[in-house]
Amino acid sequence: MLNLIIFIPLLAALGILLGAPARKTALGAAIAHCALTVLAFLSYDRAAGGFQFLSSYPIAPEWKLNYLVGADGLSLLMLLLTGLVTLASIWLSPRVEKRENLFYACLLFITAGAAGAFASVDLFFFYAFHELALIPTFLLIGLWGSGERHTAAWKITIYLGMGSFILLAGLLDLYFSIPAALRTFDLRELQQLATAGNLIPGTSVASDGWLVNTWNAQARPYLLLLIGFGILISLFPFHSWAPSAYASAPTPAAMLHAGVLKKFGLYGLIRVALPLLPEGAKVWANLLLVLLVGNIIYIGFVTIAQRKLDLLLGYSSVMHMGYIFLGIAALNVVGVSGAALLMFAHGLSIAALFAMAGMLREKVPTLALESFGGLARPMPWLAFAFGLAAFASIGLPGFANFASEMTIFFGAFQPAADLSAPNFRLATIFALWGVVISAVYMLRAYRSIFMGEPAREPAGWIDPLKSRRWPITVLLAVLLLAGFAPQYFYSYLQPSIQALLPK
């Protein structure tokens, strides 16, 4: 099943490059891919738990290197996210004038890469699949982007390139820190070793330092991973590639990258860094707190100052990463599970928002807020849907974003035993204030676009066609479902996360 989920988009992309009809093939692949992720999600046996749907193919036995895929609750939620956002983004792709084949192939490569990374139980393929997804992102921005696409593409290339290299260095450092006899790429084995304390023995850390706690053997690889993943996630102060890239990217690329691919870094922190280097995580916990408050408060203020919708959404997406980091930093089941659910929720809501921003862009290419006004009258459906997505994004009850943020607040207020509770409480206070900040910019944007006197000729504006509404409806419906019944999703996440955290 997982092989199909990964290889259907991959093969479809290759087929398109070889001349298959681009949009039809891509749509077919996206529908099949999405249906399979839903199916996998529903058929996962929660009572049994652990990795399921395992399938492997030996690559280099002497290195214990296998192509090995499998999924637990956490991977399945990410795969579901991938499936939903892929379908929505390909469905809503605008007409492509030049090189349509390459365009759709790139989108499908991102999907295949992201799905592969989420489904890999092997460290090598985990990394390699992400590389596969990264390159098409640059192409999409560079070739089909708008506005200052050259600068944006240049920036994201250098930036994420650097992130990937640091990440690679971190993974290598991790790999070679393991005693030679124990080395393997199998994440399950690595995790068992780490749980037993044999992987990289690091002394247990008490939280006494201000920014950095007592150094130990896990500190260096964890820092490399934190920065490497952090750059990919737009952790402050490595964030500045994100807003301009999302502003320039074609709509489906922005949806896929912000919605899905960016979650790879967070997924990596939870899947690789936390379980294998728990003592390293404690060393850098306070530093991470400072950086994530930068994400929430500093980026929050930057977002308030934005006057264009695409940049505003881009910065807000950077800001919300801070909440996910907060949950991860807490190192307890409550916080990390909340972070995982927020990854899912944020992916859906930002994809819906970028999709609708793309619809607005068709009329006003600059997306400057002051050039809109009163659109709720000519476009009641879009005003309604955008309102729901905006409410979701600023964390209002009823949506998964609220449920997960609330879980994170609880988790961070009472962090894992070895961490400094006062520091975490201070960070939680900042995070709560961030909730006010996000209301400031989102409501202002909503007001200037949809409320007030119509600024332009209303005749030019009409609601999107019914056929272009339903992908957004589906995204919002899933957000509401997870907001009303978060426990259903936590029943997937909780055991998986519990297994990943140090006992």
Place this chain on the structure above:
Amino acid sequence: MDARFPWFILLAPLISAAFIHLFARKSRGLSATISVASVCFCLLASVFVFVSPGHGGSSEIPWLDFGSALRVPIGVTIDDLSKVMLLVVTGVGALVHIYSLVYMEADESEARFFGNLSLFMFSMLGIVLANNFAMMFIFWELVGVSSYLLIGHWFTRESAAKAANKAFLANRIGDFGFMLGILMFWSATGTVVFSEMEAALPNLTLTAGFLTAAVLLIFCGAVGKSAQMPLHVWLPDAMEGPTPVSALIHAATMVAAGVYMLARVSFLIELSATAQLVIAWVGIITAVLAALMATQQDDIKRILAYSTLSQLGYMIMAIGVLAPGAAMFHLFTHAFFKALLFLGAGAIIYALHHEQNIWKMGGLSGKMKWTFLTFTAGYLALVGCPGFSGFFSKDAILLAAWQQNRWIFCLGLFTAFLTAFYMTRLFVVVFFGSARSEAASHGHDGPARMTIPLMILAVLSVVAGYGFLANRALGAKLAHLLHDSHALGGAGIVMALATLAFVIGAAGGWLLYKGQSKDPILIRLFRNKFYFDELYAALIAGTQDLLATLSRFFDQWFIDGLLVRGLSGATWASGFALRFLQVGNLQAYAFLFGLGVIAMIYLMVFR
């Protein structure tokens, strides 16, 4: 009664809201019918719950469940407090829904209005029924959302859009403290469920500082929702919403939610004397300042809005002097007479084609007989005329203040005087003298669906204060608290002083405004609401906007400009690398990122 029965009260308006928004947005008749049907069902069910003996226990479903680490249920609780609140919310709610059938008839977005009204009923009933802090917070936020949507109902008006944003933000600022307070009590007791928290507290030793901070943070939530100083600024602006909304949400129910929440957690407030003092003073200062502002307003709805602020201040003050019984009593009577006054004002506004300036009205007592009669009942109840409901409940609050803190009592008495004064001003200017505009000379009563709710509310405004109704409604525990307070003494003198304040205020207002065609006095400080709005505008421009601009500048020129480009320049030092990375050079990208994989393979395999 089955413990699961109250769930239906919660679900009916949710189903109505969802159905209207999803399927009936174009059908005005259907949406109105569904919405009214759902609220009538809620009313009947609430009456049934009310008359059912006992408390029915509480029933819950898990919403978040992390075992011992965190448990947040969605659960309903039925006790004296929630029973009376259910009656108030569904009772006023039903009348306002019926009234809206006429008031919103000509509105093209009637369906959206009724959908949002149902959403509001759902959220408000969630607050009432919540058996734990986290669930209350969820519905607390939802009430803020529905209020935002309803204030912004006429969204094409710039002022309505602004007012909606303002209301939402003020509430969110309050909620910031509220959530923090919840987290503090949760971290201390390990639970968010009220009953478990109450049981856990005696076994804990918490410092006075912790308790004071936590109680005051919880109180922040009430400051936002019940529009107390300094977050009161949103409520007068909220009058941009349709008048039925003002009556239901911004007078009778939502703004009273802060008082209800504090009454619900009075076991926490008892823990900190400092916090009690702060709460009492915030309440009474709000009461006095809002009453002063009300004396100089010209918009009929705004006068009533400031009056609401002032009365909410009373209730909060009562909470602060540990008289939750008196606070709930006043909440109960106030809901009826203030809803009545707003709906009466709405009938006038409706008849006068959306004229809201009292100086453009006048002489309406003869032309709008039923409106006049019912409004009179509401007016007398609000100013505390002996025999009317407001007299009894206000008296209970003043008595509690008298027994606790004489300074606060004096300010309370002063507020009572001001209330009588500004309401008499409104009453005289609107209903007596000669018509001061073309529209006012053609005033007329609305149709029956409009006047019948007024009549019902008028009857309630008279009788709600009497023991046979009030004691029954408030339930044994709260009524007992009220009686205990009477036993402490001072009842006679407080009643006499309150009556005197009413007489002087009403007489002053009558003498000053009888036969006037424009306001004979002008006090700029009051008229301009103590310049709070200007102060906040300056504060926001000086802090938030400045910080935002600075942050953006820093981000653009330092982090992005210098740091990123400088660093990347150093990393990829050679001009070759830069040339290599020119956009459009596909092979370059592919090559560069192939490098990542290749390097890894190289290190793995050939090292």
